[in-house]
Amino acid sequence: MPTLAVDNFNIVCACLGGFITLFGLVSYLLKEKFYLSEALISLIAGVIFSPNAANLLKPEQYALHDEEVLNTITLYFSRLVLGVQVVLAGVQLPSKYLKTEWKSLALLLGPGMAVMWLVTSLLIYALVPHIHFVEALAVGACVTPTDPVLSNSIVKGKFADKSIPKELQKIIVAESGANDGLGYPFLFLPLYIIQHTGVGSDHNIGNAIGAWFGETWGYTILLSIVYGAAVGWIAKELLHWAEERHYVDRESFLVFAITLALFLVGTMGMVGSDDILACFIAGNTFTWDDWFRLETMDDSFQPTIDMLLNVSVFIWFGAVCPWKEFYTNDVIPIYRLVPLGILVLLLRRPPIVFAMHKSIHQIEEKRQALYVGFFGPIGVSAIFYLYITLDFLRKNVTVDGEPRSDAVYLMEVTKIVVWFLVICSVIIHGLTIPMSKFGLWLPRSISRAVSSARAESPEPFHISENPEDAEEINEGLRRRAGAGSSTAANILPRSVYRIGRTIIRSDNSSRSHSRGNSQAPLPLSNAPTISSNDLSNETSKQDPTSSNTHVNTSQPIQLNQRAIRFPDEVNPPQAA
Known part of the structure; x- marks a missing residue:
């Protein structure tokens, strides 16, 4: 006899598929008319489906009520999304972009990231009680990189096409892709110092600095750059060879960048190096001659995969976010969290970008400098580095096989602060554009309404x-x-x-x-x-010669008819 099978797999498929289907029906309206980001909408959907509301998505059950397993799932999901995103970011940049624009990128990735790291750490040190500055540096490093997933809302779509110059869009994409992989040096310097200076350690700062240079810069950063460049170049040459001999079909050609990202995430993960930076370098090398980018410019497959990953990961974030701990934790009260979130978004990035904008030729105006400075979102990359930090503290900062007391406290602080800053960034950056549009539209609408009321006009509809x-x-x-x-x-x-x-x-x-x-x-x-x-x-x-010619009223005036089309098409076809 047939029975209902209301198990977790069926519920997850129904929730994910149902939401994406319904969202797709009004996606143009929400994104191009109301300027709402799909990340914000997906996060809200995740909250609705989470145990805090409808209880349809149950992350703890999927992880068998083991917090470490749940953390591992979130870490791997974030790695997958970031790997694909940064490869696509590298592929969409023009030919030899890293070589031609190295000065602007050097400023944003050098002094820019360093100041963002220090400012955020100082704010955390000032507002989080019972925390050392080195520990604040570890927490601040997690939210230093800008997020390529959330950056899509300001470099793609109608608003970006109308408001953001193309060159400025490209530098934002390049920075958000590169700084995700370059977050490792900022994170592991304080982590190594904590490991080698606490209770039960060797109390040797030299060992910490040595590990930072050897393991972080040598094995993690340099190896990933070399490996990513080699894989990207080999993949480009192989695809050229196959395409010239007509060995590759259209579907496999289009999916090539996605599969390249999966390969890099897997292989670099096995050797324990920086898979995110390797993916970005491989994406740039893969399209170094601009051939693949131009061939796939008008194709929608890669943006479709991009959208599916964005929606899925933020639904998951909405379900696993520790919402209750924001106001029930024992480490930082909510009245400190809220000012921290506001100050980080205001002071973390805008001052340094504004100070350097004259040296970055893509930023031509002060208004653009403020815009680029404010839109440095905190998202998937911060969650990725959060769980990298938790894993390192749990396994390496120990006494007799158990995490040290300072490591346990730091883990709790990092989890709450990073999650709260991510939520603040998704909400504020997701609502900034529609609120600014509304702020411009409302006064104009009131002014037009007042003017129309004073003027003589026919009755309404x-x-x-x-x-x-x-x-x-x-x-x-x-x-x-x-x-x-x-x-x-x-x-x-x-x-x-x-x-x-x-x-x-x-x-x-x-x-x-x-x-x-x-x-x-x-x-x-x-x-x-x-x-x-x-x-x-x-x-x-x-009668072109007379202005008093009668109109033939035997037939209605035939107006041009348009074929059915999507609202974002530039040149709609006209009927013959």
Whole structure:
């Protein structure tokens, strides 16, 4: 006998598929009209599905109620998303971009990241109780890199095309892709110092500095750069060779960058090096000659995978975020967390970008400097470094096989602070553009409404079937079209037309309309719109030499019909 199988797998598939389906139906409206980021919408959906609300997604059950397993799942999910994202970021940059724009990138990745790290750490040190400055440096390093996932909302879409110059978009993409992998040196310097200076350690700073240079810079950073460049170049040459001999089909060609990211994440993960930086370098090397980027510029497969990963990861974040711990923890009260989130977003990045903007040629104006400085989002990369930190403290900062007391406290502080800053960034950066648009739209709308109320204007939207009303509207149309007093009174065909906000019916068989008369509504969906240009063009077609030519009313005016198209198409096809 059939039975209901309401298990976790079916629920996850139903929630994820149902949300993405419903979101897709209004995706253009939400993203291009209301300027809402898909990360914010997905985060809200994750909260709704989480145990804190509907209890449909149950991360703790998936991890068998083991916190370490849940942390590992979140870490690997973040690694996968970041690996694919930074490869796509590298692929979409122009030919030899890292070589041609190395000065601007050096400023953003050198002094820029260093100041962001120090400012954030100072704020954490000032507002989090019972924490040392070295420990604050470890927490601040987690949120130093800008996030390539959240950066998509300001470098893609209608708002970016209208408001952000192309060169500025490219430098934002390059910085967000590169600094994710370069977060390791900022993170592991304080971690090694904590490991070698606490209770039960060797109390030797020299060993910490040696490990930082040898393991972090040598094995992690340099190895990932060399390996990523080699894999990217070999992959480019192999794809050229296969494409010239017609060995590769279109589907495999389009998915090549995605599979390259998966290969790099897996191989670099096995050797324990920096897979994120390797992915970014490989993406740049892979499209060094611009061939693959130009071949896939008009294809939508890579943006589609990008969207699916973004939506999925932020739904997961909404479900696993420790919401209750923000106000029930024992390490930092909520009245300290809120000012910390605000101050980090205001002081972490804008001052240093504004100070350097004259040396970065892509930033041409002070307004652009403030914009680039503010939109340095904290997202998936911060969660990635959070769980890297927790794993290191749990396994390496120990006494007799158990984590030290200072390491346990630091783990709790890092978890709460980083998660809270990520949530603040997703919400504030996700709402900044729509709120700014609303702030510009509201005063203009009020001003137009006041001006319209003072001016003489026809009544608002109404339907008229009264011949006298039709004659009055005809007279107004004659004046607007410049037709002259001898123009036929029957300028409108025998049909239903929408003129501005007024809809009339010029059918002689129409009955007089009265306010108390209840009639079936007119079918307005097929009523074409007539403008003054349409009327002028139609009259000129009859006799170009006379302005008093009568309009042939035997047939309705035929307006151009558009084929069904997506709203973001630039050149819609016109019917013959």
